[in-house]
Amino acid sequence: MTLRPAPARLALLALIALPLAGCDSAAMTDLRRNIGIEQPEPEPEEPAQPRAPAVSPLEQPIETGAEAPRVIPGAEPVTYNARAFIARGNEPFWRVDISDGTATYKTPENQAGRGISVNRIVFADGVEYVGVLDGRPFVVNLRAQECQDTMADEKFPLTASLTVRGQKLAGCGQTATVTTQTAETEAEATEG
Template sequence: MFPQLPIRLALLALISLPLTACDTQTMTDLRRNIGLDQPEPEPEEPAKPRAPAVSPLVQPIETGAPGKPIPTAEPLTYRATSFVARGNEPFWNVEIAGNTATYRTPENQSGRKISVNRLVFDRGVEYVGVLNDRPFVVNMTATECQDTMADQKYPLTARLTVSGKTQQGCASVGQPAEAAAETTTDAPAAAG
């Protein structure tokens, strides 16, 4: 009688195993149907930064939700390539055309030309160069500026950093060199 006992136990175990599997599947289905056992959502991969399709100098980089892009470049300064920035107490003036800035002070009214690089950012534009082995930076933001000495408003607020000192001022989009040349050429013809 003892030799048959292990065989009976093995058969009993084999018969109950499929029933247990069916019971587990039935309970899982029942739980899902009443909302107790929801499958866990797949973890989403965080969005990886990707390079822009075009240069930010050609088209402003946009952020935001799909369908609601937010341009990161300020429209007033984005397409302009020439600016005039000025400050008083102490007086300074910087005219920027392309990649050249002309820096003027009362001591040097003819000005000094400085090669600069343009950086566009979300609220304006910045030009960076080197003067006397130190950073030369003209930063312009699209915030209205009031010149108290001239009692005039300008569309841009300027900040000039030269020789380690920062000075505040106002700025505006400049007239392109070609348009300025045409204006001076046309003026005598109109007078005559």
């Protein structure tokens, strides 16, 4: 036999709970704070919105605020902005024309040159082009430092070095355009 509460008992329970439900929330909050149950709710924070830097990262490094600011060298503007270069050296004579991801390596034995696919790497003092020639590293490094050609007594705006077949060769360089390279190549062909 199951006992069911009488409807009168349910009404009595409802009448007892009604005054407790009627307490205002402010009084309950004060009561909870006084006995240490409720902590004040923190104000919701708005998420940080991304914003563009005030100056170019080439002129001033970007600070993230994660650690104390430190000087980070930016890219050298002359080599960073140029996309074509001519590098050359003496003893042994060599020349590399760089444009559109290809370096054309020329020597007295191969005056037409050999095309090598290269990747561009920008660094603080200049730019470097790296590829593979005959299974070995082919690297042309150009720095924004004035260079004196020892044979022609001519000054160039860039110092160049070429690493080819395990040898590191020194030389000079300059920025170029595709039309400059084409005109110089045609002039060399008519001279020879």
